[in-house]
Amino acid sequence: MIKTSNVAELEAISKNIRRHIVTMITAAKSGHPGGSLSAVEILVSLFFDRMKHDPANPSWPDRDRFILSKGHAAPVLYSVMAECGYTPVEELNNLRKLGCIYQGHPDVRFIPTLDASTGSLGQGLSLALGMGCGNRLDGRAGRIYCVLGDGEIQEGQIWEAAMFGAFHKVTNVVPIVDYNRIQLDGFVKDIMEVEPLEDKWRSFGYHVISVDGHDIAALQKAWDEAAATTTAPSVVIAHTIKGKGVSFMENNPKFHGTAPTRDEMEKALAELA
Amino acid sequence: MALSTTYELKPGMATREAFGRALAELAKSNSRIVVCDADLSKSTMTHFFAAEFPERFFSVGIAEANMVGIGAGLAAEGKIPFVSSFSVFVVNKGFEQLRTVVAYPNLNVKVVGTHSGISIGEDGPSQMSIEDLSLACSLPGFTVLSPADEKSMRACIALAVDTVGPFFVRAGRPKMPVIYDSEDGFKVGGSRQLLDGRDVTLMAHGLMVSESIRAAEALDAEGISARVVDMYSVKPLDREAIVRAAAETGAIVVSEEHLVDAGLGVRVAQVVSEEHPCPMAFVGLTDYAESGTPDELLDKYGMRASSVIAAAKRALARKK
Numbered sequence: 084m085i086k087t088s089n090v091a092e093l094e095a096i097s098k099n100i101r102r103h104i105v106t107m108i109t110a111a112k113s114g115h116p117g118g119s120l121s122a123v124e125i126l127v128s129l130f131f132d133r134m135k136h137d138p139a140n141p142s143w144p145d146r147d148r149f150i151l152s153k154g155h156a157a158p159v160l161y162s163v164m165a166e167c168g169y170t171p172v173e174e175l176n177n178l179r180k181l182g183c184i185y186q187g188h189p190d191v192r193f194i195p196t197l198d199a200s201t202g203s204l205g206q207g208l209s210l211a212l213g214m215g216c217g218n219r220l221d222g223r224a225g226r227i228y229c230v231l232g233d234g235e236i237q238e239g240q241i242w243e244a245a246m247f248g249a250f251h252k253v254t255n256v257v258p259i260v261d262y263n264r265i266q267l268d269g270f271v272k273d274i275m276e277v278e279p280l281e282d283k284w285r286s287f288g289y290h291v292i293s294v295d296g297h298d299i300a301a302l303q304k305a306w307d308e309a310a311a312t313t314t315a316p317s318v319v320i321a322h323t324i325k326g327k328g329v330s331f332m333e334n335n336p337k338f339h340g341t342a343p344t345r346d347e348m349e350k351a352l353a354e355l356a
Numbered sequence: 357m358a359l360s361t362t363y364e365l366k367p368g369m370a371t372r373e374a375f376g377r378a379l380a381e382l383a384k385s386n387s388r389i390v391v392c393d394a395d396l397s398k399s400t401m402t403h404f405f406a407a408e409f410p411e412r413f414f415s416v417g418i419a420e421a422n423m424v425g426i427g428a429g430l431a432a433e434g435k436i437p438f439v440s441s442f443s444v445f446v447v448n449k450g451f452e453q454l455r456t457v458v459a460y461p462n463l464n465v466k467v468v469g470t471h472s473g474i475s476i477g478e479d480g481p482s483q484m485s486i487e488d489l490s491l492a493c494s495l496p497g498f499t500v501l502s503p504a505d506e507k508s509m510r511a512c513i514a515l516a517v518d519t520v521g522p523f524f525v526r527a528g529r530p531k532m533p534v535i536y537d538s539e540d541g542f543k544v545g546g547s548r549q550l551l552d553g554r555d556v557t558l559m560a561h562g563l564m565v566s567e568s569i570r571a572a573e574a575l576d577a578e579g580i581s582a583r584v585v586d587m588y589s590v591k592p593l594d595r596e597a598i599v600r601a602a603a604e605t606g607a608i609v610v611s612e613e614h615l616v617d618a619g620l621g622v623r624v625a626q627v628v629s630e631e632h633p634c635p636m637a638f639v640g641l642t643d644y645a646e647s648g649t650p651d652e653l654l655d656k657y658g659m660r661a662s663s664v665i666a667a668a669k670r671a672l673a674r675k676k
Contacts, residue, residue: 191461199432203456209422210457213429213437216414220390221433240453243422251414 084168088132090299096166097127097299101328102355103162103175109348111179114187117338119159121263121296121323122230126163128302129228138168141196147225148198148214152207153232153261154188155340160197161185169196198227205238207231208258212248215256226310227256234266237275242287248316249288257309258289258318261296263325265336280320289318296321329354359576361551363569365533371562372470372527374509376401379438380408382517388436389517392416392423400440400470400527420445424453424465431463436517442476443469443485443526451491458522459495466516467492470527472502473613474645474653475563477529481644490618492524493591499544500591502526502612502620504565505535508588511542519544526562528613530650533566535586547594553583556668557601557608561587561620564611564639564659571664582668590620595627602632607671609637611664613654616640635674637667 087093100123108114126149130136134147151160158178165172170184177183184193188202199210211229218225231241248256262280264271271277281291290312294305302321309317325339326332329351332343343351383389383405390412397403397413406413414430416423420441427439439446446469447454458465469492472485492500499521503509509527516523541548550565551572558568565586572582583605585597601608608628610621621638628634645657654660 200457200461203452205421206425206453206457209425209453210429210432213426213431214433215429216390216426217430217433217435220412220435240419240421240425243416243419244425246419247416247422247426250417 107178110176115155117325148227150229154201204235205240208244215253245287265325296323368534369506371509374506378510378513380404420449424450428457440468443472443488447488475650477650480647502561507536511539545592547597548586551584553581557583560611570661602634611639635671637671
């Protein structure tokens with residue numbers, strides 16, 4: 084598996100991941116392209132650079148963990164895990180088909196190397212914090228990264244978990260908000276505004292790191308800053324663009340949960356060439 | 357005819373206290389045991405554990421959904437988390453979490469719901485868990501236990517520690533009559549025959565076990581021979597004991613401090629109808645109760661031997 088801190092290389096990987104996402108969701112004829120494309124650099128920067136993990140030794144106790152709490156963005160996670168060597172690349176286009184390991188939402192029963200099954204929004208941060216406490220009790224250095232949707236944080240459990248994380252100073256867990264500003268029914272500001280987002284996390288006791296979620300170098304600095312902050316847990320608010328990389332999907336609520344047509348896929352792949 | 361065994365049913369310990377004490381004892385030799393609490397440790401009795409193992413005790417505040425998730429994360433890292441609160445709160449407020457982050461990935465989380473049923477008393481229906489067994493049994497992979505006294509609760513907690521997989525163990529607030537003098541003889545999917553009989557079988561879990569014993573003694577005085585079986589393992593069921601009861605006594609009564617149309621009774625009826633149909637009758641709750649002393653409530657809502665006796669006669673009247 085490739086591990087690199089070179090920004091250009093990580094950007095090239097990101098483009099390839101985007102091609103997988105568009106292709107596999109088109110083949111599946113259903114799925115969530117917008118929120119998968121917005122999280123590409125976040126996951127690429129973690130899996131191919133920052134996180135300590137080893138596809139050849141997936142249950143390595145000291146590894147870093149990853150939880151995609153916004154489980155509907157499964158295509159980005161599947162593409163990244165496949166390119167890391169955890170799962171077969173050639174199966175990606177069987178996404179959502181009966182018997183395929185690439186289920187509609189991440190499922191540990193089908194992919195045991197996943198750190199969590201997700202899909203019901205609001206639950207991943209609690210799970211991550213439980214893992215963080217377990218790691219801390221056993222003196223393991225592994226960190227847990229947990230990607231949340233901006234719509235997802237409308238769920239009350241996220242804030243129960245945030246209180247817990249700050250109160251128990253669970254600094255080995257890093258929540259990341261994929262702040263693409265669109266949810267299923269439209270723009271977050273029109274469905275249930277989450278602003279002032281930084282102030283919310285700060286008032287819950289978090290160290291807030293705001294970053295352009297498509298800027299690899301900025302993400303690298305964010306992971307550094309989170310790791311260096313030990314007095315309080317850190318949250319990374321990643322400002323992203325829903326549908327990033329495909330012009331007609333960008334900032335378009337339609338592509339939260341609609342698969343591209345064949346024609347749209349061809350257009351998208353041309354843009355991602 | 358005289359019963360082959362008699363039970364003194366002396367006052368004993370509340371099952372919640374038996375849970376709390378057993379947990380603190382087991383944790384001495386098992387460092388994987390951790391506890392999550394939602395501001396009720398003095399009531400659920402996990403404070404015994406907290407006092408001895410503060411570093412393994414996680415206060416989550418009044419946030420049951422988060423508590424279940426934290427427990428699941430700890431289980432994913434190899435811990436044996438006991439997630440405990442009043443049954444009505446942990447099961448109902450945490451249900452979607454029990455489903456999606458515990459049952460679905462089959463994580464080794466142990467849920468202990470205390471203050472179950474109406475015997476919590478004066479606090480009233482918002483605190484009374486009468487649906488918990490139904491909800492817990494609906495979750496694939498869950499083992500569901502409802503012990504009747506101190507020793508059987510201790511045995512159930514030991515089973516939960518030693519058996520990999522999600523558990524729900526039901527505990528109550530009031531002191532319970534002593535039925536067992538030993539923790540031996542309990543297993544997942546087991547049952548305990550407490551009295552033998554040939555005319556009817558009285559099955560129960562929790563506090564209705566002692567009431568069923570009293571009912572059997574009263575029926576015996578009327579010349580009706582009743583078998584009594586403690587069905588502490590609500591899921592999985594001891595199917596063999598159920599089939600044997602149907603075949604050998606030809607009538608079954610199931611009594612429980614739980615909604616009558618959603619608990620042990622309907623689960624036993626499913627086995628009986630599949631394996632060996634026979635007349636059955638049920639004792640349980642039909643609606644939300646009210647405030648009162650536990651004894652007043654158990655009287656008013658029929659959680660007594662008299663209800664079991666009446667049910668036994670209903671079932672016997674339908675026996676050919």
